[in-house]
Amino acid sequence: MVRRFSKFPKKPADWLPPTAPLSMRKQVFLPEFTIALIRTPFLAPRYASFYVPLNFNKLDMRDYLKRLYGVTTVSIRSFVEQQKITRMRPLGKFGYGRWRRPQSKKKMTVEMTEPFAWPEAPKDMAAWETEQYYKAKKYQDHLHDQQRPEAAMEANKEDRQAFEEQAKELQDGKRVWRPTWQALGLNYDRTAVNRRSKGSASS
Amino acid sequence: MHRQSVVRLARQFGGVQVVELPPPYLAPSLHFSLIRSPIQCSSFSSTAVASGRDANKVRAVSAIHRTGPKFPLGVSKYPLPKPVSPDAIERRSPTPNHGLWGFFPPDKQALSTPEYDGAHGRSWSIQELREKSWEDLHSLWWVCAKERNRIATSNLERERLKAGYGEYEANSRDRAIRVTQKSIKHVLRERWYAWEEAQALYNKGYRPPTDEEEPGQ
Structure with a gap:
């Protein structure tokens, strides 16, 4: 349909003036x-x-x-x-x-007509626990990254750093190396076995 | 024959016989009257030059070369304002009774705390809403709409500030409000169906018994 130009446009059938109730x-x-x-x-x-x-x-x-x-x-x-x-x-x-x-x-x-000023942003964000929120977010992102198939191929940077620090401490003599069982305080002295072997030797 | 020389010859000998010239369809430029100059032919523009060099009022006024305007402008008598740092600007006076405070929690903070958002009750049940009038339901709907606007504003502000927790609380509050709104619509729909059925019964000819015709009395 071609809409013809008119100086006085025709109002739609359901048009109401702004003064309508x-x-x-x-x-x-x-x-x-x-x-x-x-x-x-x-x-x-x-x-x-x-x-x-x-x-x-x-x-x-x-x-x-x-x-x-x-x-x-x-x-x-x-x-x-x-x-x-x-x-x-x-x-x-x-x-x-x-x-x-x-x-x-x-x-x-x-x-x-009336001016309105926005309230100031709160200074203390303790109610929203901002720090804890972003710490948790970082941790979750890290966990999520660990689930990727490529994650196994990547170096564990945190472990690397820890190993390096430990090796430096050993080299400088700040810490003395001990075998793990000693460090953990385990006792591998099998006294019963030793006693029996000693007894058999004496008899 | 060259036109200029034809003109010269014509001046010397007091007019050239038209018969001697080649016919006009072969050399139209030779057939001209000597008194009135024929069509103008010039290799330059004959438009009148404006007074001065040209009509460009802003010639040689350049923002890049900082020339400034050629003539003092109307605002030249006022000194230029100096920029002020945002901290030095005095605070706007707050309007305590402004309607836009409806977009903020009752303590008039920029955004609501998760504690406030989490401290909401359950939504209105359908059973409770069935006993309410249309006016009550309508006002309750608008209360809900206002609260949802407030939550949307708080959400925007929380994301802008990167505030942290609070999304879950806001969403659960919003959900409770939406359940109330759904229940209001449900109750209204029930009323609409009841009215339709009553209309159908009436059209079929059923008239409810009045108090006098009550069978028990």
Whole structure:
């Protein structure tokens, strides 16, 4: 169908003016989407940025913020962020996957009537146990690396280092070498056997 | 014959007989009137040159060579602002009653602690929700939507700060909320089916007995 140009475009049949009562308009009673506020220290205090669903438009945003949060907006800018292409790596191998592009994200920057300052990031991260988290992560990554088939072919660097240090200590005379059974305090003196052999020799 | 020499000859001898010239379809350039100059033919552009060297107002103004503008601009009377380090900028005054605090936990921190996220109860059961009115269910849904927005904001901030633990707690809280939302939809769906069945019964001719017609009374 060829759409003919008209100076006065024909409105769709179900078009309603903005002054139409709420009951006549298409209302969303149970929204299932989620929007997230983004930290934007580089923006002026009257601006706030959100990640919104891709099918969201500026009018939706204005209405949503007004009704759910009581935030009056002056203007809205919308922006679709295209994501970088990445490779699918089903077996955790590098490369060789299909190229794909993750779904884009939509950002909306809202100008509000009231300024809003983001709270400061917490100084003390004890509640999130940051150190323990990354220690555990490192350990798990190490374990994961050990499961690779190529792992058996690679040198164990930690053991190497430990052997080297021990050898240096022995060379410098800091430690005296002892056989393992002595170091562990085991007793291999088989007194019963010796006694019997001595007895048989005397008789 | 060369055109210039033809012109000269014509001036000397007071006009050349048109008959002597070759026919115009063979040498059209020879058939011209001597009084009015014919079509202009020149090897250069005859467009009038603008006053001065040329019309380019920003000639020799270069950002690379730091020439600066040729003429003082309207803003030249104001001094240039000096950049300030981010630490020296004074803190913005917080707005305690701003609506966007709804995206943060009640203690108004940038992100919620795993302890706070983990301290949630179970989701609403279907049995409990069946007794609620539409208004109650609707408000509960919006409470859920708001809390999910808060969790999404906290998740973004936790990833940005590389804070550590807290993903599991946030996810379990989010799951409880989603179960509540599913239950709300389930209850509404039940009500819709009940209404449809009642409508079908009514259309078939069934009328519920009123209090006076109650068989027991």
